[in-house]
Amino acid sequence: MADYLSDYIGKYVKRFESGDSGCLTFGQCGNDWGISCGTNQRILRYGIAINFLKKYFGEYEIVQKLYFNNLGDREVSYWLGEQYCSSPDEVKAAWIFCVYAVGKEEFERIEHEDILENYYNVTKKELDGFFDVEKNRAFQEMCFAGSIFNGAVAYANRIKNLLVSYQNDEQFFDLIYDSLYKEYKWERWAKAENCSYIGNSERETLRNLLNSKAIKEGGKMKKVMIDPGHFGSYYNQSPCDSRYYESNFTWDVSNRLKKYLESYGIQADLTRNNKDQDVGLVDRGKMSEGYDLFISMHSNAVGESSVNQKEEIDYPVSYCLVNDQRFQFDEVSREIGQRLATGVKEVLNTKQDGIIYLWTADWDRDGDGQLNDNYLGVLHGARLVGTPAVVLEHSFHTNSATTAKLLQESYVDALAKKDADVIADFLGVYQASTVTMTSFSLCDKTVRVIADSIAMYNDAAMSNKIGELKVGSARRAVQAFGLSDNRKGLRLEDGNYINAIKGVDVFKNNMKESVKRAESPDGVLNVRDFPNSYGSAVLRVLANGNLVRVIGECYNNADHWYLVKIENSTENITGFAAARYLKNA
Numbered sequence: 001m002a003d004y005l006s007d008y009i010g011k012y013v014k015r016f017e018s019g020d021s022g023c024l025t026f027g028q029c030g031n032d033w034g035i036s037c038g039t040n041q042r043i044l045r046y047g048i049a050i051n052f053l054k055k056y057f058g059e060y061e062i063v064q065k066l067y068f069n070n071l072g073d074r075e076v077s078y079w080l081g082e083q084y085c086s087s088p089d090e091v092k093a094a095w096i097f098c099v100y101a102v103g104k105e106e107f108e109r110i111e112h113e114d115i116l117e118n119y120y121n122v123t124k125k126e127l128d129g130f131f132d133v134e135k136n137r138a139f140q141e142m143c144f145a146g147s148i149f150n151g152a153v154a155y156a157n158r159i160k161n162l163l164v165s166y167q168n169d170e171q172f173f174d175l176i177y178d179s180l181y182k183e184y185k186w187e188r189w190a191k192a193e194n195c196s197y198i199g200n201s202e203r204e205t206l207r208n209l210l211n212s213k214a215i216k217e218g219g220k221m222k223k224v225m226i227d228p229g230h231f232g233s234y235y236n237q238s239p240c241d242s243r244y245y246e247s248n249f250t251w252d253v254s255n256r257l258k259k260y261l262e263s264y265g266i267q268a269d270l271t272r273n274n275k276d277q278d279v280g281l282v283d284r285g286k287m288s289e290g291y292d293l294f295i296s297m298h299s300n301a302v303g304e305s306s307v308n309q310k311e312e313i314d315y316p317v318s319y320c321l322v323n324d325q326r327f328q329f330d331e332v333s334r335e336i337g338q339r340l341a342t343g344v345k346e347v348l349n350t351k352q353d354g355i356i357y358l359w360t361a362d363w364d365r366d367g368d369g370q371l372n373d374n375y376l377g378v379l380h381g382a383r384l385v386g387t388p389a390v391v392l393e394h395s396f397h398t399n400s401a402t403t404a405k406l407l408q409e410s411y412v413d414a415l416a417k418k419d420a421d422v423i424a425d426f427l428g429v430y431q432a433s434t435v436t437m438t439s440f441s442l443c444d445k446t447v448r449v450i451a452d453s454i455a456m457y458n459d460a461a462m463s464n465k466i467g468e469l470k471v472g473s474a475r476r477a478v479q480a481f482g483l484s485d486n487r488k489g490l491r492l493e494d495g496n497y498i499n500a501i502k503g504v505d506v507f508k509n510n511m512k513e514s515v516k517r518a519e520s521p522d523g524v525l526n527v528r529d530f531p532n533s534y535g536s537a538v539l540r541v542l543a544n545g546n547l548v549r550v551i552g553e554c555y556n557n558a559d560h561w562y563l564v565k566i567e568n569s570t571e572n573i574t575g576f577a578a579a580r581y582l583k584n585a
């Protein structure tokens with residue numbers, strides 16, 4: 001829980017949101033369907049205020065009665081009527097009710113936690129590898145305020161667009177506030193000379209914090225306890241190759257795993273300080289108290305079987321516990337257990353798939369006469385302290401092909417790295433990247449995959465792989481960018497990213513250019529940096545009658561978007577606008 005009463009992210013910007021009235025502030029502001037409320041301006045538009053109340057205060061009848069019918073992106077500054085959502089008065093009444101029901105302080109704490117989770121941390125993740133939101137306190141506060149004002153992804157895009165001109169922290173800080181001030185003209189974002197706002201703007205208040213240390217409230221360091229299987233040097237010799245001992249492998253792979261996890265910024269500890277130390281099984285498991293994961297590293301063996309059978313058996317397996325009583329951490333063990341076993345298969349290219357084996361508690365380890373303990377003592381120990389736990393068998397050292405690989409340093413290292421990647425991904429930790437964006441533009445291109453498959457990422461730094469595109473598949477790309485490590489990337493209309501050079505043919509969609517006229521029922525039409533009303537930044541607002549050049553198009557979830565260009569003596573903007581509101585001129 002945030003230590004809300006002392007120091008917290010958002011402390012300095014709170015006064016610019018709500019002055020002294022805090023969560024009981026109500027106001028009218030811009031394109032918000034007529035109401036903004038609360039410490040951090042939850043607006044009516046997009047259902048933001050209503051959804052917030054429903055999420056946290058759904059037990060109250062007055063909140064249950066609220067509704068929001070998502071009828072699309074309408075750029076108006078007034079409530080659009082009962083067909084859209086509850087009235088501003090109804091929302092205000094429910095809001096005030098909830099503030100008094102739980103108390104002002106508790107209400108603001110809930111609001112603050114919600115913003116950290118759904119705005120600030122989302123912006124931070126979007127910018128991972130590009131811009132260090134937690135480089136100093138000013139950036140941190142700026143992004144807290146910006147993410148709730150603009151929306152998390154749109155604010156991250158605003159920063160990405162400006163990164164090309166980054167010189168130093170203060171210059172970039174001013175660049176971001178210049179872009180907000182230019183667009184909205186609010187004194188809140190003005191430089192001192194243009195500002196009469198409570199004596200000082202948000203910009204000038206935060207400028208003093210550019211050299212202050214960021215507070216690490218949002219991210220608790222993740223911790224993993226690694227158990228290097230068996231102690232000593234000569235335990236469990238392979239029948240296939242006399243040089244292989246399981247205890248040598250587990251010590252080596254565990255130390256490498258520790259190193260890789262640490263490179264992710266994850267705290268990693270071993271259950272023993274040296275190779276020959278013998279620590280009891282249950283004690284090893286218990287050492288994981290307060291950790292996010294316990295992992296015991298092994299290679300497997302089959303008992304009495306024919307040589308032929310042994311050569312057929314090579315499945316990587318994670319052992320997890322089953323008990324009558326299932327806890328949340330048991331489910332976690334099973335999920336990560338399966339992912340780890342699959343990872344081992346990928347590295348060793350085993351014949352059999354990676355699986356999890358659920359081991360039942362049918363052992364009387366503690367000698368109390370009840371068969372309610374587990375044979376796998378380390379898992380039993382971890383379970384006693386409530387830590388998700390896995391015994392991971394890196395295939396079989398009774399299989400000669402596997403044994404040959406486990407004796408090679410390159411495979412041991414690759415296994416450790418894979419285990420670390422899987423764990424980091426599972427814990428939501430991504431490698432800090434030093435890459436920055438060096439160019440950015442909007443486009444209308446088609447990408448066709450010519451390699452067997454290419455990786456698809458959910459970040460522009462192209463470090464978090466989330467899937468693949470197979471040979472022959474084609475996608476439309478709507479953003480193009482360059483990175484400081486010379487990679488070039490494309491953002492697809494579904495929001496994911498691919499490498500623009502490797503394994504693809506890219507060609508421009510040559511739509512016949514035309515001039516079109518804005519004509520929207522609301523009188524205004526947004527030009528955005530991505531063909532999506534919700535996760536994009538507004539680059540320009542067109543008024544009805546404005547003419548634009550249409551140079552491309554795309555479809556996103558069946559919505560038709562035009563890529564438009566606005567060029568005149570003072571501006572040169574390319575962006576996406578909803579096609580249905582652009583008519584032939």
Ligand SMILES: [Zn+2]
Pocket residue numbers: 229230246297298299300
């Ligand atoms: Zn073992």
